[in-house]
Amino acid sequence: ANHANTKVLFDTADALNCSYLRDHEVxxxxxxNVLAAVDAFIEKVDCLYVTIDLDVFAAAVAPGVSAPAVKGIDLA
Known part of the structure; x- marks a missing residue:
């Protein structure tokens, strides 16, 4: 989300040619499109380590996290 990350983070990701999806796209x-982006990323790597930052979910979905997203990803 734009409001949950700094401009420097997005600028750095862009400068390093990183791929990312914003919460409103998921x-x-x-x-x-989400699956295509994930597939395209997986095709480029030999190993994949997956973690899920629970802060990306809406506060109603993950109320116990330290910094829940106000407009985070919903499970529905």
Whole structure:
């Protein structure tokens, strides 16, 4: 989310040519594009280590995290 990350983080990611999806892009209506982005990333690597930062979820989904996202990803 733009409001949950600094401009420096986005600028650095862009300068390093990193791929990322913003929270508003990750939803059921955009699932084909999300899966395509994940597939494209996986094709470029030999090993994959996956972690999920629970702060990305909406506060109602993960109320116990230290910094829940106000407009985070919903599970529905």
């Amino acid at each position: 939803n059921i209506f955009n699932l084909p």
